[in-house]
Amino acid sequence: MNVLLWHLHGSWTSAFVQGPHRYLLPTVPGRGPWGSGRPSACTWPAHAVDVQPERLADTDVDIVVLQRPEEIALADRWLRRTPGREVAAVYVEHDVPHEAAATSRHPMTDRDDMTLVHISPFNALMWDSGRTRTAVVEHGILDPGRRYTGELPAAATVVNEPMRHSRTAGTDLLPGLARGAPLDVFGRGTEGLGMRLGAATRIQGRGDLPQSRMHDELARRRVYLHPMRWSSLGLALIEAMQLGLPVVALATSGAAAAVPPEAGVSATDPERLADALRELVADPARARAHGAVARAHAVRRYGLPRFLRDWDAVLHQATADHRRRRPRDIRRRATHLRVVRPAVEPRR
Template sequence: MPSSQVPRNVLIWHVHGSWTESFVAGRHRYLVPVDAERDADGRGLAGRTWPQATEIPVGELSDTDVDLVVLQRPADIELVTRFCGRTPGIDVAAVFVEHNAPRPYAVDSVHPLADRSDIPLVHVTEFNELMWDNGSAPTRVIGHGVADRGSLYTGEVPAAAAMINEPVRRWRTVGADLLAPLSRHVPIEVWGMGTEGLEHDPRCGGEVRGRGDVSGAAVLDEVARRRVYLHTARWTSLGLSLLEAMCAGMPVVAVAATMAPLAVPPEAGVISADLGVLGEALARFVSDPAAAEVAGKAAREHALAHYGLDRFLAKWDRLIEEVCA
């Protein structure tokens, strides 16, 4: 077997579930730390079924052969040093995946690894790479990868669907304040952690319904029954939920912020910073199922071409070999 095909032992903390699910679908052996508390530093698989991933107690890490560490939080560097007895970038190969757009201000945000030339900094969008001050860190962009579950879209329910985690707490960041005014045009149903609180929040009136946190693939089945997908985030990385909805065949109406204008082509929906335009687009798709279906097909084609899982894993394979070599 050529060296480029040798599976590596990759240590990765379970930080972002959807992204991790795509990442561990590759051909390597993925070691996911677990502790007795199953807290943020030892969540393990958290009930997920990932065939290539194995839970490993943090107490066993020092005796475990690790080829590559995937860092996702600045604190992960200290965790690797403490539990593995090795320094990332020096004693063991490492990459840092930056999932987030810089906060609070792009112009003043220096990345925590900006002075580390020994650890590649991998951004999940070109927007993030541009907005962060990366200093001397070598950077790479590897966009999201989405598994294709087929065209799930039926659009039988004349309403808009959104997927937003913790909208009440994250409010303006995720554009939760836009839900009420947009719901004057069409009913809006929202899935995700903490969405039940939307209906009890005095800031959110109108035809907005929180549907709660539906686990696994079931949520996309429900979302795809709605006529159009709504993406309201003001300042975030490109959400996997948006790409999953596109891959399912849903037309999109999205706020023109961060990476969304580059991820959603004009034929797949409407992208705008004008609330009136967004509302009219929602109403048009809900009232015209044929137009919604055409845009949804374009969204699916674009998502498969640009955010397919095979392409994502192939790019990671090349980087993993490069760093481990």
């Protein structure tokens, strides 16, 4: 089928477009957040293609994969069909609620025309989606391969904009955790992080590296630290596990269920985490053994084949539901609006 989606989250989209469909990525002049298209520096398959918005109205689109509320109006204008009503649609929620946990109502709450797909069971648990049908498709990633050497007696972590997201990302915890092991922090906005946190001798900001190079650098560190207080489930954590790194993680949010006990240490006490970093850095053999368990678990649970199978089932179910619902929706538009756009037969 032809799937319209925006390139929003790099690693997630890289995995998603590995499926068997044709993926249409809106591309606007200058690119930008509403039309970044297919990235130039990537190895995506040929069936992930750029599409100009002005051509979408004449393009056969079977389903729209939405990831931001604003995309509904964009798709309606570009396709001249309303997602959910006149073309099948699903909405992917990548994040936990930004405000109150457990009581935040999702922007797609109480819709009867699309499925809300969460990327972790924790997401689905926290968001109030009312009567909207929900599903969970956990992350899947392209396996970077076991690259672990653990040659550097330090911990690695990946945090984008750590000062801006201090509490949610656990940035404020890093100086205390660095007492257990030197920390190398990768990601956007990490330059000079140690100086800003008053721990320049123990915390080094390593910047935002290209993915493959970052994977190599993570694999050289002895342990991966996941300090996130409030997060759906970071892809960097899964990538580190598939690389073969042992994990020391705050047992909060999605990470509590993603990291098995044999893969390292998971706890809510920062002192316990600092001790775990110290112990694993001092014991390379133990670190390597935990890392082997972490990799086996992550490949099994977050492997690409399972991810693509789950998504294929969601897409086929959504298009089948739309076909069954569509005649009723067209009659509803005729009754309430008195004007009906020309019907377009769905692909079979």
